[in-house]
Amino acid sequence: MKTVHVHTPSHSYPIYIGAGLLGDFSLFAPHIGKKAAIITNETIAPLYLQQLSDLLTQNGVHVFHIILRDGEQFKNHESLNQIYDALLAHHADRKTTLIALGGGVIGDTVGFAAATYQRGVPFIQVPTTLLSQVDSSVGGKTAINHPLGKNMIGAFYQPKLVVADLNTLHSLPAREFSAGMAEVIKYALLGDVDFLAWLEQHINKIMQCDDELLAQVVAHCCQMKADIVAEDETEQGIRAHLNLGHTFGHAIEAQMGYGNWLHGEAVAAGTVLACRLSEQLGSLNADDTARVAQLFRQANLPDTPPKFALEQWLAHMSHDKKVENGKMRFITLARLGAAQISEITDMSLLEKTLNKFTV
Structure with missing residues (x-):
């Protein structure tokens, strides 16, 4: 134990x-x-x-x-x-x-x-x-x-x-297990690039429910979250980093109807979108995003969102808890393994991020 x-x-x-x-x-x-x-x-x-x-x-x-x-x-x-x-x-x-x-x-x-x-x-x-x-x-x-x-x-x-x-x-059904892996990968992306490399090395055995590896995964993620919560219990600062991929992901869940996309599935696609937004901000490159998308695919998770109108994306995201003083705030990546809060006032950045995923 x-x-x-x-x-x-x-x-x-x-x-x-x-x-x-x-x-x-x-x-x-x-x-x-x-x-x-x-x-x-x-x-x-x-x-x-x-x-x-x-x-x-x-x-x-x-x-x-x-x-x-x-x-x-x-x-x-x-x-x-x-x-x-x-x-x-x-x-x-x-x-x-x-x-x-x-x-x-x-x-x-x-x-x-x-x-x-x-x-x-x-x-x-x-x-x-x-x-x-x-x-x-x-x-x-x-x-x-x-x-x-x-x-x-x-x-x-x-x-x-x-x-x-x-x-x-x-x-757990396989789909539910994969949904949990979205949050595991999220932890690696927002704060531990060594854990990211470890996941890439062991992803196949983890997906086979290897007990020893699962114990390491759960304990590592819990320790990361415990450290963050100890520093910021009520999400006034660094705890917001845990929402990587969630602003886009919550929009997907709301648009598609709660339960049609599992939370982890929406977070996976949302995290790839957060990487694309990070590219628009100049902090990641296309190879970084491709690396992230590949890991989600290995966990049997979607790396692309459903398509719906840009106005619907923006409407859902405007209700997100991270909106502050009318400005949209997203968790993006300064680099793989390091998250940051980005306040987006230039809507063209979101349009470019979502341009392949709108109708």
Whole structure:
């Protein structure tokens, strides 16, 4: 088992990474009360709900379950209210622990419910997808989507604990596993060129779910994010770098309909667009972008976005959280392995970046 510690001004907590951790109550014991709600979705429930529920019940925790529908399109106020309704029906109080068992949609939704139910109750992240293990379960960003923008309604609220059981990755559909690799590649691009070279060397074995390599991948990404969150918990500066590819990616998700493109797929295509924008700014060259696109293809991810009108691209991106004082801000690359925030006022740069991907 590998352990990464997250230290923030509001709260510090451990991330445990390893195989078979859903059978180890000692990891949960210091962080859970006498009553807990396990919140999962209809896909994950048949796989891991009983195992986790039995573990907690056998150790004296009173457990009840809330099962949501599965998919990005259900990361909304209706799912949030379903959680609130169940918590109230079970007389959950401020000492009731919420446990998010699932991927990024479950983690984000449950985290926001925990932040707002009775003004804040403890919660634990049990991520079951690669994307959530390497990124979304760590750092306390919680949210639901709005029809006009992704993750627009949320809160910064740290979990008490993250338990990443690598065994859950073996039940992932290949498409979901690839989607998680988009965030892994993102970490290499924004802050660790040596990790980028390591990924290029090992990508084929990683895609075959080699346990030893997966443990290294998850631990490395979690440590990178922990270091960034410790420096900038509420995204006032360097933490924004974690949004590399996300402004373009969120536009793709919104335009295509949430869930039709997986988040990681949209981030992959969006990251290649961020590289193209970096070319327009003079910080990358075409060979750099081609190298990035090739790695995404090796991870079975799209390196080109769908085509839609430039006006639609701009409309979606104008609702992005990184817009500040009416100016569009993008995460671009100063070089491979180094991200930067670029404020774009010259719309012709975006037109040139998107010229092959508009209709």
